[in-house]
Amino acid sequence: MNMISDAFLPAVSSLGAVALALGIIIHYVSKKFHVEDDPTVKLVNGILPGVNCGACGFPSCGQFAEVLVETRNPAMTCPVGGADLAAKLGETLGMAMAEPKPQTAVVLCQGNNDVARQSAEYLGIQDCWAATQAFAGPKQCRYSCLGLGSCIAWCDFGAMRLENGLIVIDKDLCTGCAACIPACPTGVLVMQNKQAARYFIACNSHDKGAGTKKACDAGCIACQKCVKVCEDNAIVIDNFLARIVQDKCTACGKCIEVCPTKVNCIRLENDLNAVKQKQAS
Known part of the structure; x- marks a missing residue:
């Protein structure tokens, strides 16, 4: 039994060293390339209906919020939210948003x-x-x-x-x-x-x-x-x-x-x- 343990010990030690090295690399990369979340995106996403229906042309409300904040495109509309939502988004972003056609x-x-x-x-x-x-x-x-x-x-x-x-x-x-x-x-x-x-x-x-x-x-x-x-x-x-x-x-x-x-x-x-x-x- 001791002979088997001694035979596997180097392999286990090597795997442990590799895992430690990978952990250090992942930690470094996450810190190096970390991107701070835009609080405006979170704010806009909170205003949206959250139904992820795709009527706006995006697969989720979260992606719609990200693109809207990045591009500030006033033509982007949410059919589900209607005119009231368009007004709220305009107030939040400080611009006039187009009203979706019901x-x-x-x-x-x-x-x-x-x-x-x-x-x-x-x-x-x-x-x-x-x-x-x-x-x-x-x-x-x-x-x-x-x-x-x-x-x-x-x-x-x-x-x-x-x-x-x-x-x-x-x-x-x-x-x-x-x-x-x-x-x-x-x-x-x-x-x-x-x-x-x-x-x-x-x-x-x-x-x-x-x-x-x-x-x-x-x-x-x-x-x-x-x-x-x-x-x-x-x-x-x-x-x-x-x-x-x-x-x-x-x-x-x-x-x-x-x-x-x-x-x-x-x-x-x-x-x-x-x-x-x-x-x-």
Whole structure:
């Protein structure tokens, strides 16, 4: 036993010496290249929401704070914090900050369980991505909201809920962070200006009219009636789906009056009561 201990003693001593030398080197390097934290970065980071949603273009609020303090770029905005946060950041940094344009997520689909036909009964994991791996999804329309709510888990603000097989967004709670957008496998979630009262096509189907009509009563069948009635040339048909050019739309409402779908696929996001009244009449 003593012979074995004596044999290993030099090796253990050598390893100990190497570890000590490395410790001294690391300590020296840390002191030599130590960078003092900018207290302004910590102050700015404390003002930010801290949700790390990425809506500002940076992966975290901490990185946004570092770049903002370093560059003093007044164009950098935090969509979640809005105008109030922009004012606080401006006061802290002593400059005028640009106000972010309020945005909200909208659902380009109205295919709830009452109007959308089912393709099969899905009994798997309640996850949209899992459903698309099994088959196109529980609804006949492969472009629709699958109604399993995968996007809800990505919303840190409680702005999304599942209602009758369709995602519903509470605009008062939506901060426009856009974290939900990549969570949807069919692409029915998009961002829109929160304050603009303009119409949009609440449909995502690119099937031909007959196929869309067969799958859903609320789908756009690309009949072109809305195109013909629009005096501002704000509506175009793109791959069997109508699309409203927001820069041209004046929200006159003529398009919604001629839409032949049973559940009007044209919606005015900021005045849903008016849309419902038009549908009822």
